[in-house]
Amino acid sequence: MPKRSSKDSSSSGSEKGRNRRRNKPARKKHGLGTLLLFWPFALWQKITSAFPFIIRLPARLIGHPAILSLYFLIPLSIFYYGRARQFDMAKVSEMPERSIVLDRRGEELGRIHGEKRDIITFSDIAPEFLSAILAREDERFFSHGGVDWIGFARATLRNIKDQSMTQGASTITMQLARNSYQLQAKPLSFSHMVQELDRKFLEIAVSYRIESNYAKEEILTHYVNRIFWGHSIRGIEEASRTYFEKRAKDLTLSESALLAGIVRGPNAFSPFKDIENSRFERDSTLQRMVDAKVLSQEEADAAMAESIDVRPEWRRVFHDSWAMDAVRRELERILEEENIEFGGLQITTTIDNLVQKKAEEALDQHLRKFERGGGYQHQTRAQWLALPEPRPAPQYIQGSVVVIENLTGAIVATVGGRDADESKFNRASQAKRQIGSTFKPFVYLAAFDHGLRPDTMLSDDPLRRGEVKGAGGWSPSNSDGKFLGMQPASVGLIRSRNTMSVRVGAFAGIDYVKEIATSVGFERELSSDPTAFLGTLDASPEELASAYTVFPNRGVRFPPRLIAEIRNRDGGVEYRNPLISYEAVKPGSAWTTSRILHQVMESGTGASVKRLGFNKPCAGKTGTTNDYRDAWFVGYTSSLTCAVWVGLDQPKKTIDRGYGSTLSLPVWAEVMKTADRLGYKADGLDSKLSFQDCRICRVSGKRATPACESAGEAYSDSIPIDLVPAETDICLQHVEDVSEKSGNRPPKAVPVGELPPTEQAPKAIPADEEVPRAIPVEEDIPRAIPVE
Incomplete structure (x- = not known):
C-alpha cells in the first residue's frame, strides 16, 4: 500500500478537524434576561x-x-x-389606660374607663424588674435590631424537628409589635402553618420599623406598659399595685422576678390563684438571671428565700362608690365615646372625699341604729347580707345625701344609697320622690313676691268649700291635728301648717308658684291642683339641694356641677366647667324666706339640731309625705346646702311618726359638723341688702293707712328694697270710721284667709315662740374657706 505523504496526512487531519467542528453542536447564546438573572x-x-x-x-x-x-x-x-408601612408607629406608644378621678383636694377617688393600666416612664420602673424581664424574655435585647436571628434559627429547627409551631422566638420588640397591632395573616393562606409564617414575617417587618422609630429604652418601656398580668391587669405599674400594693419603682428583686416569671401564663401562675406556681416561676427567673450573669448565685438564693407577700384577699375586691357612679354618668353626658373608652384622662371633680366619706358613714350608721329600734318592720341590711348568694335586690330602708356649695353649685358630696356595691340605683340623682313640706318655702317665696309679709295675719282654720280655687271640698289637716286660728304668715312655715300654706299658695296663685318652681331648677312641672302647695312634686335630692341654694345666695342659683376640669394624657385641657349663675328669684323674697327658715331651726320642726350637736347658724326645712313614706330634711349654712332623704325604694310606710326631723335631720347634722371642721364655715346667714322702713298693715300686708292705725293693725317693718310696696299700694281693707268722733271704734277688717262673713275675725293667737321681725344687716354671705 503506498505511503501517505506528510502533506497528505496534514491535509487529512485538517479535514477531520473541520468535520468535527462542523458536526459539534453550536453553543447556545444567552439573552440579556438570563445574564441579569444569573x-x-x-x-x-x-x-x-x-x-x-x-x-x-x-x-x-x-x-x-x-x-x-x-x-x-x-x-x-x-x-x-x-405591608408593614401601613401601620402607624405612633400607635406603639398609644394604649388605653384608666382615667384617674380626683377630688377637689387632689386625692384619688378612683379610676374608670379604658383598660386597667397606669402608663409610667422608664425611670419609674425598678432596675431589678428590667433585668428580670430581659433575662426571661429577651436576653440579647440591647444587641439585636428587632429580631434575634440566633434564637429564631434555634426555634425554627426545633419546630421542624417537632413538626409544630410552638417555638416562637419572639423578641421583646416582636411581642410589642404583636401587642400593638392586629397582625392578621393574608386570607389566601391555605394552611395553619402558612398562616403562622405569614403572620411571623409581618411581625418581623413591623419589628424592624419599631426599632427604627424608637430607642431601646422606649421600646422596653412601651412593652412593660402593655404586658397582660391576669385579672384584667395591664402594665407593670398596675400589676405592682394590684399584687404587692406598691409602685413599680419600689419592687424588690423577689417581687420583680415573680412578675417577670408569670408573664408567660399570668392567669395560670397568678399568686392570687396558686402561690406555689408563682414561687416556681420566680425561682426559675432568678436562675436565668444568674445564667445571664446579671445576678450572683448568692443574691438569687437570698431572693428565693424571701416569702411572697401579696395583697390580702379581703382587699382584692373592687368597691364601687356613689361619687364614682355620679362621675361616670356625668362623663357620658360631656365626653365623646372615643375619649371615654380610650381613657388616660385626669378628671378633677368638685367632690370633697372627706365630706363624701362622712356622708356615707353617717347615713348608714343612723339607719342601722334605726333598724334596731322598735317599730321597724321591714328587712334590715344585716338580714339582707345574711341571705345566700345570689341575693335579690335589697328591700331594706335606704337614704340619700347631696351636699352643694352655695356660691359655686359644686357638688361636694353625693350619696345614692347605703352601699354602692349592693344597689346600683343612684337615689341622689335618679330617684324622684314626693318632696312634701320641703316645697313650702317656695310657695311662701312666691307669695312674698306678691306682697305677703311674714307678719301678715292668716287663718289656720279648716278650708271652707270654695275658698281656694280648684280645691272643691278638700281641706287638709295639720300634722298635730289642731287648728290655731289667726297666725302670722311666718308661723305657717315655721310650724309647717298645711292649712295656712294652702292659703299662702292661693294668695300667690298656682301659675306663679309653677314659675318659681321651674326657675329654681325643678325638672318636673308642678301640678295645677292645690295639693301641689303641700309638696306633691316629685324631685331628686340633688334637685332639691340645688333649689334651696337660692335662699343663702339672695336669689341667685348656680346650677349643680360635678366635673371641674378634664385634662388629656399630655396635660392639655379637654374640658373646663364654667361657673354659671342667674337670678332665679327676687333677692328680697329669698332673704325673707331664709329668715323664716332660720326660725325653723330655732323653734320649729328643725329645733332638735342643737341637741344633735350642731350649734352654728343654719336654716332648713323638714318634710314628711303621707303615711310616712318619705322623710326629708334640707338645710344650709352660709357655705353649704345639704339635702337628706330616707325611705324605702318601693314607697311604703317606714315607721309610725317617721318624720324628717327623726330620720333625716340627724344625718344632716353629722355631715354639717364635719364640713364645718373641714373649713366650710357656717358664719351666719345675713345678707347685704338695702332696706326701707315702712308702716305696714298686718291684715293686708300693704302700706298702712290712718284707718289701719286706728284699727291697731299697723306696724313698722324694715323691708328689702325690691319688696317695698309702691306709694299707691295701700291697704283697702280698713276704712275711716265717720263716727270716730262719737267714740265708736271702727270694725275689724277681714284678713287674708277670712272666716265666714257671719263671724267676727278673732285676734291672733300668740305663738309659743316669738317670731322676730326683719332686721337689716350689713354683712355679706362669706364663701367657704378654701382647704389646702
Whole structure:
C-alpha cells in the first residue's frame, strides 16, 4: 500500500478537524434576561475559581444556595415591608389606660374607663424588674435590631424537628409589635402553618420599623406598659399595685422576678390563684438571671428565700362608690365615646372625699341604729347580707345625701344609697320622690313676691268649700291635728301648717308658684291642683339641694356641677366647667324666706339640731309625705346646702311618726359638723341688702293707712328694697270710721284667709315662740374657706 505523504496526512487531519467542528453542536447564546438573572451565580463562580479546591468546593456548595435564597428573600422583604408601612408607629406608644378621678383636694377617688393600666416612664420602673424581664424574655435585647436571628434559627429547627409551631422566638420588640397591632395573616393562606409564617414575617417587618422609630429604652418601656398580668391587669405599674400594693419603682428583686416569671401564663401562675406556681416561676427567673450573669448565685438564693407577700384577699375586691357612679354618668353626658373608652384622662371633680366619706358613714350608721329600734318592720341590711348568694335586690330602708356649695353649685358630696356595691340605683340623682313640706318655702317665696309679709295675719282654720280655687271640698289637716286660728304668715312655715300654706299658695296663685318652681331648677312641672302647695312634686335630692341654694345666695342659683376640669394624657385641657349663675328669684323674697327658715331651726320642726350637736347658724326645712313614706330634711349654712332623704325604694310606710326631723335631720347634722371642721364655715346667714322702713298693715300686708292705725293693725317693718310696696299700694281693707268722733271704734277688717262673713275675725293667737321681725344687716354671705 503506498505511503501517505506528510502533506497528505496534514491535509487529512485538517479535514477531520473541520468535520468535527462542523458536526459539534453550536453553543447556545444567552439573552440579556438570563445574564441579569444569573449574574450573581457567575460572579460567585468567578470569585471562587481562584480558591484552592478544598475551599472552592464548600464555598460554592454554601454560596450558591445562599444566593438562591436571596431570590426569594428580597421580593419577600419588599412585600412585607410594604405591608408593614401601613401601620402607624405612633400607635406603639398609644394604649388605653384608666382615667384617674380626683377630688377637689387632689386625692384619688378612683379610676374608670379604658383598660386597667397606669402608663409610667422608664425611670419609674425598678432596675431589678428590667433585668428580670430581659433575662426571661429577651436576653440579647440591647444587641439585636428587632429580631434575634440566633434564637429564631434555634426555634425554627426545633419546630421542624417537632413538626409544630410552638417555638416562637419572639423578641421583646416582636411581642410589642404583636401587642400593638392586629397582625392578621393574608386570607389566601391555605394552611395553619402558612398562616403562622405569614403572620411571623409581618411581625418581623413591623419589628424592624419599631426599632427604627424608637430607642431601646422606649421600646422596653412601651412593652412593660402593655404586658397582660391576669385579672384584667395591664402594665407593670398596675400589676405592682394590684399584687404587692406598691409602685413599680419600689419592687424588690423577689417581687420583680415573680412578675417577670408569670408573664408567660399570668392567669395560670397568678399568686392570687396558686402561690406555689408563682414561687416556681420566680425561682426559675432568678436562675436565668444568674445564667445571664446579671445576678450572683448568692443574691438569687437570698431572693428565693424571701416569702411572697401579696395583697390580702379581703382587699382584692373592687368597691364601687356613689361619687364614682355620679362621675361616670356625668362623663357620658360631656365626653365623646372615643375619649371615654380610650381613657388616660385626669378628671378633677368638685367632690370633697372627706365630706363624701362622712356622708356615707353617717347615713348608714343612723339607719342601722334605726333598724334596731322598735317599730321597724321591714328587712334590715344585716338580714339582707345574711341571705345566700345570689341575693335579690335589697328591700331594706335606704337614704340619700347631696351636699352643694352655695356660691359655686359644686357638688361636694353625693350619696345614692347605703352601699354602692349592693344597689346600683343612684337615689341622689335618679330617684324622684314626693318632696312634701320641703316645697313650702317656695310657695311662701312666691307669695312674698306678691306682697305677703311674714307678719301678715292668716287663718289656720279648716278650708271652707270654695275658698281656694280648684280645691272643691278638700281641706287638709295639720300634722298635730289642731287648728290655731289667726297666725302670722311666718308661723305657717315655721310650724309647717298645711292649712295656712294652702292659703299662702292661693294668695300667690298656682301659675306663679309653677314659675318659681321651674326657675329654681325643678325638672318636673308642678301640678295645677292645690295639693301641689303641700309638696306633691316629685324631685331628686340633688334637685332639691340645688333649689334651696337660692335662699343663702339672695336669689341667685348656680346650677349643680360635678366635673371641674378634664385634662388629656399630655396635660392639655379637654374640658373646663364654667361657673354659671342667674337670678332665679327676687333677692328680697329669698332673704325673707331664709329668715323664716332660720326660725325653723330655732323653734320649729328643725329645733332638735342643737341637741344633735350642731350649734352654728343654719336654716332648713323638714318634710314628711303621707303615711310616712318619705322623710326629708334640707338645710344650709352660709357655705353649704345639704339635702337628706330616707325611705324605702318601693314607697311604703317606714315607721309610725317617721318624720324628717327623726330620720333625716340627724344625718344632716353629722355631715354639717364635719364640713364645718373641714373649713366650710357656717358664719351666719345675713345678707347685704338695702332696706326701707315702712308702716305696714298686718291684715293686708300693704302700706298702712290712718284707718289701719286706728284699727291697731299697723306696724313698722324694715323691708328689702325690691319688696317695698309702691306709694299707691295701700291697704283697702280698713276704712275711716265717720263716727270716730262719737267714740265708736271702727270694725275689724277681714284678713287674708277670712272666716265666714257671719263671724267676727278673732285676734291672733300668740305663738309659743316669738317670731322676730326683719332686721337689716350689713354683712355679706362669706364663701367657704378654701382647704389646702
